Amino acid sequence: MAYISLYRKYRPKSFAEVVGQEVVVKILKNSITNNKIGHAYIFSGPRGTGKTSIAKIFSKAVNCLSNKDGDLCGKCDVCKLNFDDEIDIIEIDAASNNGVDEIREIRNNVKLMPSHLKYKVYIIDEVHMLSTSAFNALLKTLEEPPKNIIFILATTEFNKIPATVVSRCQKFDFKKLTNKQIIDRLKYILKKEEKKLDDEVIELISNLSDGGMRDAINMLDQVLSLEKDIITVDDVYYLVGDTSEETIFNLLDNIISGDIKELLKCINILYEEGKNFVNISDRLQMLIRNIIIFCNTKKYFTKEYEEKLSKYSNIEIDLLLKLSEEIFKLINDIKKTTNQKIIMEIYSIKMTLLFRNIEKEEKKEIKQEEIIEKKIEKEIETSEESNQMKDIKINNALSAANKELKEEFLNKYIILNEYVSNKEYNSLANLLLKAIPEVVSNKNIIFTFKNKLEIVLFDKNEEDIQKFLKKIYGKNYSIVAITNEEWLKIREEYISNTKKGIKYEYIEEKLKSKNAKKNTELENTVEDLFGEELIKVD
Ligand SMILES: [Zn+2]
Numbered sequence: 277m278a279y280i281s282l283y284r285k286y287r288p289k290s291f292a293e294v295v296g297q298e299v300v301v302k303i304l305k306n307s308i309t310n311n312k313i314g315h316a317y318i319f320s321g322p323r324g325t326g327k328t329s330i331a332k333i334f335s336k337a338v339n340c341l342s343n344k345d346g347d348l349c350g351k352c353d354v355c356k357l358n359f360d361d362e363i364d365i366i367e368i369d370a371a372s373n374n375g376v377d378e379i380r381e382i383r384n385n386v387k388l389m390p391s392h393l394k395y396k397v398y399i400i401d402e403v404h405m406l407s408t409s410a411f412n413a414l415l416k417t418l419e420e421p422p423k424n425i426i427f428i429l430a431t432t433e434f435n436k437i438p439a440t441v442v443s444r445c446q447k448f449d450f451k452k453l454t455n456k457q458i459i460d461r462l463k464y465i466l467k468k469e470e471k472k473l474d475d476e477v478i479e480l481i482s483n484l485s486d487g488g489m490r491d492a493i494n495m496l497d498q499v500l501s502l503e504k505d506i507i508t509v510d511d512v513y514y515l516v517g518d519t520s521e522e523t524i525f526n527l528l529d530n531i532i533s534g535d536i537k538e539l540l541k542c543i544n545i546l547y548e549e550g551k552n553f554v555n556i557s558d559r560l561q562m563l564i565r566n567i568i569i570f571c572n573t574k575k576y577f578t579k580e581y582e583e584k585l586s587k588y589s590n591i592e593i594d595l596l597l598k599l600s601e602e603i604f605k606l607i608n609d610i611k612k613t614t615n616q617k618i619i620m621e622i623y624s625i626k627m628t629l630l631f632r633n634i635e636k637e638e639k640k641e642i643k644q645e646e647i648i649e650k651k652i653e654k655e656i657e658t659s660e661e662s663n664q665m666k667d668i669k670i671n672n673a674l675s676a677a678n679k680e681l682k683e684e685f686l687n688k689y690i691i692l693n694e695y696v697s698n699k700e701y702n703s704l705a706n707l708l709l710k711a712i713p714e715v716v717s718n719k720n721i722i723f724t725f726k727n728k729l730e731i732v733l734f735d736k737n738e739e740d741i742q743k744f745l746k747k748i749y750g751k752n753y754s755i756v757a758i759t760n761e762e763w764l765k766i767r768e769e770y771i772s773n774t775k776k777g778i779k780y781e782y783i784e785e786k787l788k789s790k791n792a793k794k795n796t797e798l799e800n801t802v803e804d805l806f807g808e809e810l811i812k813v814d
Contacts, residue, residue, distance in 0.1 A: 282497040283490055286465050288329055291337065291347040295461050295489060296453045297326050303448070304334050305346030313338055313395070314446045315421040318403075320434040321450025324488030327430040328367075328401060330450075335365045335397035338426065354393065364393040370405040379406065379413040389424060396425050403429040404436035411438050418444040452487025455479070461489060462496055471500055473507060476578050480509050483562070484516055519551050524559045525584065527624070531599075532591075534628040536693055536709070543620055553616040554607065561603045568596050595630060602627050622690050625709070632710065662735070668783050669756035673720035674770055675780035682716040689713070691748055704744045707733055714763055721745075723757045731757045754785055 288294045291301050300319075307313055319327040337343055341352035348355045368378060382398060390396035400406075406414065418427065418441065429445060431437060459482050466473060473496075481499070485492035498515050499507055510520050523546070530539035546556060569576050570585040571593060577585070606623040610616050695705035710730055711723040725731050734741065734757040745753050758766070773780075 281494070282465060282469070282500075283493045286461075286468075286493060288326070288333065289348070290350065291330075291333055294326060294330060294333070296457050297330065297450055300330060300448045300450060304330070304337075308337055308343060308346035313426065315425060316418055316427040316445040317429065318434070318437065318442065318445040318447045319428060319430045319450060320447060321432070322452050322486075322488060323432050324485070324490030324492075325450040325452060326489065327450055328399065331397075331399045331428040331430060332365070332367075334428065335395070335399065335426070338395045338397070339364075339393045362393075364390045364396045365399070366397070367399045367401065369401045370410075371402040379410045379417075383413060383417050394424065397428065398426070399428045399430065401430050402432065404431045404433040408438075411441060415440055415444070453489050454487070455482045458482040458485060458487075458489060458492045462492060465493065465496065469500070473499070474578060476581055477507055477509055477512060480512050484512070484518070518555055519546060519559065524556070524563055527556070527560060528563060528588075531624060531627045532588075532631050534632050536625055536628060536696060539624050539628065540621060540693060543617065543624065547617045553610055553620045557603060557607045557610055557620070561600065561607065564596055564600045564603060567591070568593065568600070571596070598630055599627060602630070618687070618690060621693075622686070625690070625693065629710070629712075665785070666756050666758070668785055669720055669754055670722055670758070670766060671780055672754065672782050672785065673715045673717050673722045673756070674766075675782045676717035676719070677715045678717055681718065682713065685713055685716045685721070685749070688749060695744075701744060704737060704741055707737070708741065708744075711757065712760075714767075719752075720754045720756070722763070723755065724760050724763045725757055726760055728759060731759065 291305055294301055317331075319331060321327060333348065336354060336357070337346060337348050339354045340348050341354055342349045368382075400414075414427075415438070427445075429437070429441075434442075434447075459478055462473075462478050462481060466478075477499070481492055481495045485495060495512070495516065499512055502511060502515075504511065510522075513520055523542070527539070527542055530536075530542060546553070566577065566581075567585055567588045570582060571589055571591075574582070576582075602623060606619065609623075610619045613619050689708075692705045692708055695701040696709070698705070707730065708723075711725055711734070713721055714724050715722040723734065725734065738755065742753060742755060745751070745755070770780075
């Protein structure tokens with residue numbers, strides 16, 4: 277016996293068997309019961325949501341000799357008909373028949389009455405693919421609808437259908453199916469087929485099919501055809517050409533450990549394999565979601581999967597939520613760009629920053645840091661002159677702050693990573709990677725750091741950083757670094773001043789503050805604690 281695909285085998289054969297689309301089914305059934313059948317319908321909605329299946333059921337139901345509440349009786353001659361043999365139910369795929377000729381032929385044919393059924397039904401799939409002249413030909417037919425002829429125009433891209441055609445049709449919106457609807461259907465099919473699959477695998481198939489039942493069932497078909505004793509999620513990923521689960525875990529591990537080199541390597545491999553970064557970001561988001569669920573409730577996933585998740589259980593929930601927020605932004609941005617790789621890289625590195633400070637705390641250097649903090653405090657207080665200079669620079673940056681310039685600046689920030697292993701620039705690149713460029717204008721940049729220690733390093737190396745930035749951006753920026761906390765206050769003040777109409781005017785920046793002076797006592801301490809490489813001595 278020839279193999280029948282699961283999709284064909286389990287395609288609904290009556291309205292009662294249809295999963296989802298309750299509104300559409302109800303209205304269509306009512307129109308049959310009340311004998312108020314239109315002559316043209318548009319079925320619009322995502323792929324695999326049942327448009328053609330329902331069109332076929334409807335075309336039989338209108339012809340059923342003793343229909344029950346608008347559904348097929350299942351017993352009469354019409355209900356027993358084979359679609360392929362029925363000359364009064366005609367299916368046209370506009371994607372392959374987009375010529376005017378086919379529609380002209382329809383125009384000629386529809387002049388004829390149905391050969392033996394009550395209604396002759398034309399189902400035109402992917403109708404948006406018709407050429408303009410074909411649409412015009414179709415429109416002529418719709419303008420003078422022949423009696424007892426029904427047109428069902430199915431489309432995934434409703435907006436491509438001319439308004440003149442739309443206005444002559446009754447429109448039905450098909451919705452994506454819910455995960456539950458798909459999972460239930462897959463389980464039903466598995467039961468009928470006497471096959472078993474892990475819940476994890478079924479759930480994954482449902483997620484990947486994105487609300488399309490056809491895709492879900494076809495995927496199930498493929499998975500079962502592997503004829504393996506145990507089918508894992510990776511088998512599914514493999515089949516759909518998606519990245520393995522291990523790779524997604526790897527990506528997250530590198531983000532957490534802050535191993536940027538390894539992270540970029542990982543992204544590059546995915547890029548070279550031609551993987552889709554939208555999918556990868558979705559998968560990463562799903563993994564974070566699963567970790568959050570796992571942290572809050574046990575036994576939600578399979579035992580094996582929970583074992584994999586358990587190594588993340590000590591991550592703070594706040595941090596996971598922040599991570600999730602970043603991935604959410606990533607997914608949004610990555611869809612808008614043609615260069616997905618770069619966006620993936622920038623965001624991944626940004627995400628490592630979330631974990632960097634945590635790591636430091638874990639190193640239990642708190643005591644030493646406290647000592648440094650105090651010394652830094654003292655240092656900052658004593659350098660009144662440089663404080664004034666900082667204020668001027670902050671003022672100047674704010675006076676011409678520009679979102680687009682900032683965006684441009686950030687887009688290029690990724691290049692810093694190329695210098696992470698460069699002997700000459702590695703310490704500067706590493707330092708800048710810990711900074712967030714908060715304000716960018718044509719001439720000025722305000723960077724923020726989480727720790728004051730980094731600001732001391734920044735100030736100390738200001739001139740070199742300027743040169744380094746010039747190398748990357750080709751511009752001489754006047755730069756200033758402050759702590760996150762300071763920035764929050766300044767920003768608040770800036771917002772309230774702007775609201776009051778107070779303007780920030782550019783102030784001439786007179787010559788550099790003290791730069792090439794010898795190491796202060798503080799810097800020596802820092803050097804002792806963290807090694808020389810961080811502090812560049814001229
Ligand atoms: Zn019937």
